[in-house]
Amino acid sequence: MLENNSCPFTFVKRGFFYFTRRVPSDLRRHYTSKKISFSLRTRSKVVARSRALRAAQQLDEHWYHLRIQDVDVPGKHLLRMGLGRQADNAHIASDGGAASTVTLTEAVAIYLRLKGLGRPATFHRAAERSCGYVIDACGDKGLTEYTKTDANAFRDALLARGLTGSSITRIFGTVRSVTNFAASETGISLNNPFTGVYYDRKAGVEDRQPLPIGGPVMATC
Incomplete structure (x- = not known):
């Protein structure tokens, strides 16, 4: 043989x-x-x-x-999480009751399993990418284990990437939606630390100058 x-x-x-x-x-x-x-x-x-x-x-x-x-590598947030099978049981504790907490990865899986049906691929990518940024910056913790310090570190990591204020607002909004929804579904009491984080919402956003009134008109042939 x-x-x-x-x-x-x-x-x-x-x-x-x-x-x-x-x-x-x-x-x-x-x-x-x-x-x-x-x-x-x-x-x-x-x-x-x-x-x-x-x-x-x-x-x-x-x-x-x-x-x-098991390895903390650059770009880990870009991997598709693909943990739907964990989400099926993430909200059930070993004794059959509500879980004391779920990890952020499990929260994403719960969110996409229940709210992602019929939604475009961009919806799934936004949830995975946004929460992946949190995992890159703060680790994959239980929802109740994240603190305001983690949220501020997450903000600083996004700023270090050179993202605009509007992009940061969108990412924070997605993270809050995922964590709030998963907490509600699993019966977890959550004082969401990703709420009320300060940053300049207008950072990197250029104001568009209005077109001049009565300016020269280009001739056409």
């Missing part, structure tokens, strides 16, 4: 090809075995090679996302 070099990530057993891949050592805590192995359900080397390479690519993508969860 040696790995088939001409057909990567496979070995042959009783005439059938099997996929095999060792779990990276830094990710083994996520698995119950050090190796992933399953039948590719084919005797054809061509078919087995295609299926094995596709499975390997899917694993590489999955392992990337497992690693990214």
